[in-house]
Amino acid sequence: MRNRLRSIFTNQPEGQPQWVLDLQNGDDAGFFAPDSATWAVHGQTATIVAGVRALLMQALHPGAMAGVHDWSRYKEDPLGRLAGTIRWIFTVSYADTATAVGTTNWVLKLHEKVRGTYLDAKDIEKPYSANDPELLSWVHLAFTDSFLATAKLWSTPIPGGPDAYVREWAKAGELMGVPNPPRSEAELAAQLRAFYDAGVLKSDERVAEALQFIRRPPLGKGMMPGYAVLFNGAVSSIPPLYRDMLGLGPARLGPLTLPARASTAAMLGVIGNMLGHDEPSATQARKRLARLAAAERSSRTEA
Template identity: 60%
Template sequence: MRNVLREWRAELKQTFTGTRDAVPDWVGRLEEGDDTGYHLPGSAVWAVHGSMTTIVAGIRALLMQALHPGALAGVYDHSRFREDPLGRLAGTIRWIFTVSYGSTAAAREASAWVLRLHESVRGKYVDGHGVVRSYSANDPELLRWVHIAFTDAFLAAHKIWGGPIPGGPDAYVREWAQAGRLMGVDSPPLSEAEMRQQLDRWYDDGDLRSDERVAEMVAFIRNPPLHPSLRRGYRMLFAAAVSSLEPKYRDMLGLQPPRLGPFPLPVRLGTKVTLGVVHLALGRVGPSEQAARQRLRRLGFAA
């Protein structure tokens, strides 16, 4: 049993960080730096991003992002999501945790690294009105969509399965707006209501699109190439992400609320149990937060 648990823990680490055993090098570097960074212990960002709810949020964000044809084209045409889906996931996690826990220099460097990767991501797509458009992954409007989809997903999942947020939902949106600015988003939303208004504008204006590419992406997100030991838990987390979506977006994705025959699947309870098991396997405090606390103590701040 102990060997099974050890193997399961290793597979979880491989999925989220890209390495089975050792802590990734970038995590250790979060101890470096000469300032506190953009976010501190007790912040809304630390509360949300230090929670296991980020796993559900990540799935929800990927589903939502697929609805913008420009954002989907960048992933579909330029990323290696089919051959190396975990590599893309690990890169996204690296950026999120570096901005959340790193020094300001580390956060800026990580964001600049992502923007450099985006420079070659260009092409054409058919928008929600049937018009062929050119795109670049660093287009301000696409960056805004990705930022808001992530912020909405992290907040929505945490409101359902997480604990209290210091300052409430508005504080999280306001604090995480800094991540948007680092990525070139001009005037990101600063409240939950403003974020919701901007998100729904794409839907109301008919800019989102559901087609065969979206269906293919949804099928891939539903059944990614995970280790067999992780698949049952992932099915519950995918169901959680689906259940957390607003019905209008869920309908566009061709998804239905999870059911067991004629009965609704008890997603809230099942997800809470699943996240609790993952939390037990990975530890109470993640290595990124531990590294940040080490830096803060070195700088003389209580951590």
């Protein structure tokens, strides 16, 4: 089960992907330190729920949804798409700055071909590009809000509090070309609400199709009961404003509302015990930091 879980996140049956091992390389500490809010949030199992929640939220922008519908192979290769997203997140979080910037530029290059048209919330046809500032902003907001919300519910306290995480992860937004990424929890909520108030968001048959896939991805029968718990936890963490747009409600058993958040906490505990509590990306990053510290001490001694 441990190997199956790891393969889901890395799309690699055995061992660690080379990009994880390469996090020990590099000549600087990177954008975020071990005591940062980013390491604290991204190093815990709540990120599994955050990923599901982010996908649900991102689907509400018809331009973002069009890009996924027209270009993504998420149905044919869902684990490959997941592994690619995880690689970017953890590279920016733990790598040296040159690698973080290079990986981000690689993602932006892939985005250049993702273009087309979509019907907006008023059924007016509009062009889209995956690198459009508006789409990049929505994806960044949905990501940041999801990782913050799940961390507050199911992780240890965030160093510096929620504002520290939003402020730090704004760097990832800047690397992706997001204009004015939020730098506090209040700004995050306000920018999300601005999309809703402007009438930009939309739920249609494409969203319903994506939700159906996210609800029941091809994980195998043995994994689905646990995943159902995590999916319900993700839904429970979405504010009612957006949850209603998605047509999602609390998990129920007949007339009874199930304790989705408590069940999710228990499931994340089980997953954490299976995977172990040493995050591989952070482990490799610490090796780099230790090497750099040793080199600095040696340089001072020689001087």
